[in-house]
Amino acid sequence: GRGLRVLGFACKPLNEAPVEDMEGETEQALVWLGLVGMLDAPRPEVRNAVARCRSAGIRPVMITGDHQLTAQAVAEDLGIAQMGDRVLTGRDLEKMDQASLENVVEDVSVYARVAPEHKLRIVQALQRRKHIAAMTGDGVNDAPALKQADIGIAMGITGTDVSKDASDMVLLDDNFATIVAATEEGRVVYNNIRRFIKYILGSNIGELITVACAPLLGMGGVPLSPLQILWMNLVTDGLPALALAVEPADPNVMKRPPHDPQESIFARGLGLYMIRIGIILAILAVGLMIWAYGYTEQVQSELLSRDRWKTMVFTTLCLAQMGHAMAIRSSTRLTIEMNPLSNPYVLASVVLTTILQLMLIYVAPLRNFFGTHYLSMTDLGICLGLSMLMFVWIESEKLVFRWFALRKGSRSSIQ
Structure with a gap:
């Protein structure tokens, strides 16, 4: 519940280097050493940026490949989700058809253990619910979701060239708070x-x-x-x-909700x-x-x-x-x-x-x-x-x- 990424460590004493064909046997009968919790702490300004998003009528949604419990703990810490909120995993999404996803997409703010194709489905579900969806991504597999989103935002530091080409905006400092600042400037x-x-x-x-x-x-x-x-x-x-x-x-x-982008000036x-x-x-x-x-x-x-x-x-x-x-x-x-x-x-x-x-x-x-x-x-x-x-x-x-x-x-x- 603390949002740590947990790594398990084990070892096996060997008298000589293993042969390539024996790698499967080498990983048997390991000696358990223990667990290590690693905290990938969010930037300190993100919590305030999330709060500003909510006051501006913008709902942040976390889509991650991390474990469900890790994602839920981080989301609760940042204010993206509240304790007890529903969390969907990639396995849950595989069992859902698109209509079922559209019925719950407005109530779910945390998605864990998701694959890149799930991100595309989530964006499409939000759009069919008449939401304006902005999507962030950095990998090659994120390109379809970035292209589908109303505003695709690629990471400028860690992002691939494919994701940058598919996006509408490139975030030079890879900082979520910059997106919020850009939203304010646009308004x-x-x-x-x-x-x-x-x-x-x-x-x-x-x-x-x-x-x-x-x-x-x-x-x-x-x-x-x-x-x-x-x-x-x-x-x-x-x-x-x-x-x-x-x-x-x-x-x-x-401190006001966004206006209809199709409205007349x-x-x-x-x-x-x-x-x-x-x-x-x-x-x-x-x-x-x-x-x-x-x-x-x-x-x-x-x-x-x-x-x-x-x-x-x-x-x-x-x-x-x-x-x-x-x-x-x-x-x-x-x-x-x-x-x-x-x-x-x-x-x-x-x-x-x-x-x-x-x-x-x-x-x-x-x-x-x-x-x-x-x-x-x-x-x-x-x-x-x-x-x-x-x-x-x-x-x-x-x-x-x-x-x-x-x-x-x-x-x-x-x-």
Whole structure:
């Protein structure tokens, strides 16, 4: 029960070296010396890696050629199996047809004394049960199972060339914990891709609605020139989006089950979020546009142009996107709950983009080139105040969703 590999030792005194034909007789009438227990200890980081797998909704399965008791003891020590869990041996698998194996494969986490062909059957059984199977192996005989698995992982140090060719990934350090780290990195990259899309398309939808509404409302033209739209796409959208793409891992990234690999990139509310945020951004911009169109007609001077309402809309859209970038870093945590320096690129991109936007208004050469108009401090304050509502809205959504989640959790616990 201690997970030791037991070797038996015996000897036989001989007066001369045995002849090849007498090897069978030589191994008779041996003198028993005793047993030696040998511990092939797992790496210390494996136990924590297994625990992280379980919290992430990944079920580790041990498939080994060791004795059943040895495999069971090691699995229990690492947390792969619990005491009393069922263990299947290669002999058990030989007696089972594929349908019988499929019925028990979700309940068995330890397989002992298995042959290479058994590994292939286990992978196929998991796949038919709609599981995504990742398989590790190093030998030539492991190649069929590695090829069959959704993700075949070959050992880079001890693995054969055949197993490496059949696999999808080669583990350079032969360390199970590296697989878990790679899983976490993959989730972070996927989350950042979704965050990038949420920010870019959500902002673009708001800009599109704003530009389309101006002629419909009789504003006498669109508020944004082609050059200003290009500026928004390349600078006010591009810089924060690139910074969001390197957002570090969320603390709960390995505490949730995996998602369906066949799901759309717009699944789990992403598409609805983009439309919702785009509409909110458009409401702010169009509301300002309607008000500023009349306001700038009444408040004019030599420095304050009648057409500066267009610049107010342009500035509000750009600054609102800065608030959007700050708030979208997490879908659940408030911005004040996050360390602003955990991703300094977002903070730097927001500050830099805001400064550049102000330069388009108050630096004469840039103002003339981009077709903007000078804004008074009152005008700028109005733009800043409205743009901050975008940030407040997204943070309020987080609080509402958090409240619903807590309420749902409390109901579940009562039931």
